[in-house]
Amino acid sequence: MHQANKKVIYISDMYYSSDIIKYFLKQKYIWKSEDIIYVSSEERVNKASGNLFKECLDQLSLKPSQICHIGDNLHSDVKIPNKLGIKAQAFTYTHLNRYEQKISNNTEPPLKFRSLLAGTCRLTRLQSQEKIFHNQIIWDTASNVIAPVLFGFVYWCLSQAQKKGIQRLYFVARDGQILLKIAHIICKNWGYTIDCRYLYGSRQAWHFPAIQEIGQFELDWIFDPTEFLSVYSVCERVNVNPEEIENILEHYNFERSIWNKNLTEEQRYFLKKVFENEQIKNLILNKALQFRQITLNYFEQEGVFDDIPFAIIDIGWNGRLQKSLSQLLSVANRYPLDGINGFYFSLSKRIKPFSKDNLFVYFADTNLNPERNFVFLYKGVLELFVNADHGSTIRFEKIQEKYIPILRGNKNEKAIQWGLYILQKAVIFFAEQLVRILEENQIKEEYILNISNLLLKEFLLSPSYWEASVFGSFQITEDQTENIFYELAPKYNLFNTLRLILYNKHIHHNVWFPASKIRSSIICTILLNQIGKGIKTKIKQKLKPINFMKK
Secondary structure: OOOOOOOOEEEEOOOOOHHHHHHHHHHOOOOOOOOEEEEHHHHOOOOOOOHHHHHHHHHHOOOHHHOEEEEOOHHHHHHHHHHOOOEEEEOOOOOOOHHHHHHHHOOOOOHHHHHHHHHHHHHHHHOOOOOOHHHHHHHHHHHHHHHHHHHHHHHHHHHHHHHOOOOEEEEEOOOHHHHHHHHHHHHHHHOOOOEEEEEOOOHHHHHHHHOOOOOHHHHHHHOOOOOOOOHHHHHHHOOOOHHHHHHHHHHOOOOHHHOOOOOOHHHHHHHHHHOOOHHHHHHHHHHHHHHHHHHHHHHHHOOOOOOOOEEEEEOOOOOHHHHHHHHHHHHOOOOOOOOOEEEEEEEOOOOOOOOOOEEEEEEEEOOOOHHHHHHHHHHHHHHHHOOOOOOOEEEEEEEOOEEEEEEOOOOOHHHHHHOHHHHHHHHHHHHHHHHHHOOHHHOOHHHHHHHHHHHHHHHHHOOOHHHHHHHHOOEEOOOOOOOOOEEOOOOOOHHHHHHHHHHOOOOOOOOOHHHHHHHOOHHHHHHHOOOOOOHHHHHHHHOOOOOOOOO
């Protein structure tokens, strides 16, 4: 209003004096000397009766048509001034939104805890300086959902580590970037003395050098059934150039012309058999040996070999990365006597752990927390929450006496352009405010876990249109080699819809389906909402058989 050169009059039903309110406004650099304020505590009349508006009009000799009133109370700030002929606009953005209300109304945690948590979410949300609506949705969702969920997970990790005598926590890239920032805030303000560090790693960077044989476990990783899988992407997972094995590939009808094409199920099966060829197995094992020592040197540089009890932290989902780390340390005779501990947000599957390893789970553990297993359907969304601003780790190299990670890209451009820094900024602000507002003895793991369950259910299963549109547009990749990207919640056209109904075939494996239904056309949304209600039989009765899979 000031920028538009409009005269500003503050009208408030408030027990504070006008001087105190002016002080607050000046603190926020809002008050200007020409502004006017009317407070019910001084004028002895209020807005609810309409008399405070009348007092303002009389004192300033104004007509009702000359004023536009903006307020958040639908009765006192809209209905009453409208009756007086004053144009009024409702501004309810400062009210608790649906997430904040869920926190506030949840009766399981103590009233003080949930009030302070809801207030911190609201405070964070209202601090947004974003002018673009897309960015505002990111900030709001980070404030209300992502921040409290991630804060709860990190607090649990620190609390558990302290109880178990773990002195160092390695936050594994890339999930660990924002989690580490939260950990530093908690440690600084709540007195944790745990050494928190960032450790570069990925499936490709750790699984490959850990290979000592090509058995079923290794083949399952090499041929992880992503939506897109080509000869090139399989070879890249094991650092093999297809040209090195061209003769063998051609012998099994994998001509160069199809190396970059998505393989059919039959082709994937036969390529897996090809990789059982002794020549290929020996090539992979020799390359793994070359990568292994430099990877171990990186671990040593980062203190993994120190005689300090440590654990790794990862978002999930099966513990395979921890097993590869354990295998690498075992080969180097540096496997800890008490094993390696891993803290995970959720595990949808438990790979048989290595020797004495422990895998601890915060939110959902396969078969143990069935009421929270809904997150397994939307892993891509959780991975969006913990995305980092750098590319994935490919391998390690020695450069000028230091071992450094070689990244797929120094910048994660897709995520940054989408709004990753906005998300992280909101999460960090939330964490800074919560540790200031709450004392550690006021929070318990079960409190924040309960709230996280409510928030995730609401967001994942019932996103708003704008949440679905903004977060659903995020580009994800299933393949560790990042050869192809998909929208997290792609829009379904009629072909995709019928293919899903008839063949249970999604656009990709990590579709955030509730959001996709919202983003799709009306006719597709109607059809998608009928899944599980006999629509498959009805369509098959009315349509000629169509081989959608081949199309």
